[in-house]
Amino acid sequence: MKKEVHGSRFTVHGWASTLLITLLLLTSNVFAQSERKLVREGNKLYMEKKFTDAEVNYKKSLNVNKESPPAKFNLGDAYYKQDKYEDAASQFNMIATDKNLSKQQQSQAYHNLGNSLLKAKKYDESINSYKNALKLNPKDNDTRYNLAYAQAMLQQQQQKQQQQNKNDQKKDQKKEQQQKQDQKKDQQKNDEQKQAQQQKQKISKEDAEKMLQALNNDEKNAQKKLARKQATRIQIDKQW
Numbered sequence: 652m653k654k655e656v657h658g659s660r661f662t663v664h665g666w667a668s669t670l671l672i673t674l675l676l677l678t679s680n681v682f683a684q685s686e687r688k689l690v691r692e693g694n695k696l697y698m699e700k701k702f703t704d705a706e707v708n709y710k711k712s713l714n715v716n717k718e719s720p721p722a723k724f725n726l727g728d729a730y731y732k733q734d735k736y737e738d739a740a741s742q743f744n745m746i747a748t749d750k751n752l753s754k755q756q757q758s759q760a761y762h763n764l765g766n767s768l769l770k771a772k773k774y775d776e777s778i779n780s781y782k783n784a785l786k787l788n789p790k791d792n793d794t795r796y797n798l799a800y801a802q803a804m805l806q807q808q809q810q811k812q813q814q815q816n817k818n819d820q821k822k823d824q825k826k827e828q829q830q831k832q833d834q835k836k837d838q839q840k841n842d843e844q845k846q847a848q849q850q851k852q853k854i855s856k857e858d859a860e861k862m863l864q865a866l867n868n869d870e871k872n873a874q875k876k877l878a879r880k881q882a883t884r885i886q887i888d889k890q891w
Contacts, residue, residue: 686715690722697725702732720752724760731767740767747783758787762794765801774805 693708706729712722727742746752747760765780781798784791 686712686719686722689715690719690725693722693725693729697729697732700732702729705729706733720746720756724756724763727760727763727767731763731770734770736767736771740764740771743767747780754787758784758791758794761787762791762797765794765797769797769801769804772804772808774801774808777801778805 689708689712693705693712696702696705696708706726709722709726709729712719713726716722723742723746727739727746730736730739730742743760743764747757747764749757749760752760761780761784765777765784768774768777768780778798778801781794781801784794785798788794
């Protein structure tokens with residue numbers, strides 16, 4: 652009797668566990684269908700060049716399953732098509748470093764990472780990304796071509812930077828020479844002003860001496876006139 656009850660409980664317990672597992676599988680299947688549906692809708696919008704709407708669908712898919720490889724990868728593509736190169740680079744970098752993906756998938760992610768960095772004119776970083784892609788897939792000619800292109804663009808960028816530095820140095824030298832010339836002109840102007848001031852002071856001194864001399868002469872002349880007048884006033888006594 653006890654065995655029968657125990658057996659009955661075991662059967663019920665086993666049925667309950669089976670039901671729970673079945674429900675989980677069904678729920679998981681629903682989520683998976685929802686995830687795939689959102690990705691498919693995103694792909695359709697992407698093909699219609701509605702990249703903003705495609706981005707929304709891929710993000711919704713990731714809300715259902717944040718580890719969805721197609722949603723993550725295609726979201727990076729949607730960013731790229733909207734010229735959101737920084738966002739695309741961040742997305743593809745996250746995918747490329749995911750060790751759970753195959754070498755082929757990682758290589759593709761590194762390739763797209765290189766493309767995003769290339770568009771952002773981060774040529775040095777894009778070169779490293781293409782090299783990482785080739786390490787995982789050495790036979791990828793597209794990546795090899797993009798690597799060569801990125802290296803050429805980096806060289807061109809460096810040459811332009813060197814030329815710009817030379818131009819800046821020339822401008823600085825020219826500016827420095829102009830400043831020296833301006834300083835020299837200012838010094839000459841100051842010297843001329845000082846000389847003019849000194850000359851003016853000298854002339855003023857000479858004028859003052861002349862005026863003083865003139866006053867002295869006038870005073871002497873006045874004294875002489877006064878003496879003559881006084882001499883005429885003196886009367887000589889008559890003699891008897």
